[in-house]
C-alpha cells in the first residue's frame with residue numbers, strides 16, 4: 001500500500017448566510033488542508049519514475065489563498081463592481097462551510113488525479129481534512145476508481 005500526503009495552508013475569508021451569530025459576518029481564517037491518497041501502487045510517470053505531483057494537490061488549497069469563499073447564492077460578492085471576480089471562489093452548497101470547502105477540495109483533487117492517471121484502472125482512497133481553526137476540523141473521504 002502506498003500513501004501520498006500533501007499538506008498546505010491558505011488565508012481566506014467567508015461568511016455563513018442565515019447563521020445566527022458572529023459567523024454571519026465576513027471574517028477570515030488561516031485554513032489548513034491535508035490530502036491523504038492511498039493506492040496499492042500508484043502508476044508512475046515513466047520518464048520521471050514518480051506518481052503524484054504534490055504541487056498539483058497543494059495548488060487546490062493555494063488557489064483559495066487570499067480570496068473570499070462564497071456560496072452561489074451570495075450574490076453580493078459576485079457583483080464585479082463590489083469585488084473583483086478573481087478574488088472570489090464559489091463553493092457549491094448553501095454556505096462556504098468547512099464541510100462544503102472540504103467537498104470542493106475533494107472534487108478538485110479527483111479531477112487532478114483523473115488527469116494524472118487517465119484510464120489506468122487505479123483504485124484509490126482519498127481523504128481531505130480541512131482545519132478551520134485550532135480546534136475545528138472536518139474530514140471527508142471517498143473510494144474512487146479511475
Ligand SMILES: [Zn+2]
Pocket residue numbers: 014023027028029132
Ligand atoms: Zn469561519
